Amino acid sequence: MTERVSVCMATWNGEAYLREQLDSIFAELEPQDEVVVVDDASSDGTVALLRSIDDPRLRVHARAENRGYVRTFEEALGLATGDVLMLSDQDDVWIPGRRALFLDALESAAVAASNLVLLGSDRPLPPPVPGASWRLRAGQSRHRWRNELRILAGIAPYFGCAMAFRRDVADRLLPFPEYLDESHDLWIATFATRNRMMRHIEQPTIRRRIHDENASPSKPRGIAQVLRARWLLLRLWVEAARR
Template sequence: MNEVRVSVCMATYNGAAFVGEQIRSILTELEPQDELVIVDDASRDDTVDVIRRIADPRITLHPRAVNHGYVRTFEEAMRLAGGDIVMLADQDDVWIPGRRALFVRALQEGAVAASNLVLLGSDAPLRSPIRRVPWRLSARRSRQRLRNELRILAGVAPYFGCAMAVRRDVVDRVLPFPSFLTESHDLWLATFGNAQGLLVHIEQPTIRRRLHADNTSPSRPRGLAAVLRARWMLLRAWREALRR
């Protein structure tokens, strides 16, 4: 397992308050041959300085002068990654010990993997914004492609980029992200995995997710117009994923 090189891709933006704790939790998990690729999306606070103060040769930092949004920032980080496995990480969560090993093992069976997550501070499961019930992925449903995709379209599939990884041999197929993708890079990765029959669910939580006012992923249902736009984008993503 230690021969595998893992690249962790992080997009940062005004994350100075929490990014240091997240980076330390990641570095504790990584092996000497691994890397943490960080693309900063023109932060206006001292996020870049916080990262630079963490002296670890496994970190490579790429600050941007112009803000392009989190979707394109993650795309750039994935392009820069050189590892056999590409894991995604948000700037404000905390990794649970054992995360690296779980994903390395899962990606021996599939090419896209997604795990469950819990809330930082309580270890309670994240709850669905619609039904308010615990949101969990089931390993036995990993390859139920139509069911999984319908759940994505219905907004009840808990795929989060911070709890996802892809194998190197499919990175060039998931990239570039579709030009129409303005949000939900995580749902694009899950859609690709479903469309190609390559998705694996990890039932164990691997992330402690920090909820705060600036989370990119919404914690409450959105308005009807926004939902319809998002669903149309995801339908286009399914069609695009089938072609790749």
């Protein structure tokens, strides 16, 4: 049976880098696949650019009200119709072979996550804590407690743009918890880790673009923000056990 892939993307004022990202995605996809884009009320030319692209695999949903990236990704996932759902940011670049790597990983797991490298240098992302390991290892895919402790400590490199999962998992992940207002990728990683569904892909599949408008913060957070994030992750761990 031929697998159908849905790429789920949230956009917001992403005109500057969006075309390069979409070109790298379409080069990977098969004719039966789709790209579902939900735009979060952009004020630049993002929607016009999307609507100018003549590719039957592209589905664009433009929203009049801004609701934030978490709810925008949630909507895109809910609109997807594929057997495998891949998340994508609006400003990175896919590495050739990404689709095949994820489909191979998802033959033996329900959720997969890969490593990333920096666009322009192909070097690994710098770790948030000096000296910490900031790579996913295939042999540690099912280390439930280790991986969850790393998520709680903020040193687990799970990024939504480098994750994919099967349709039946999407039905359990959605809707996102109502209190989830950041880090939807860590909700997915927590759910997969808690339920021993995760598989790590050691090869990088994304070239990540770092710039001032990234939704994921690149600078250290204050103590209050760190404590709030840790509390959120504990709540997500409990929620993952319920679903």
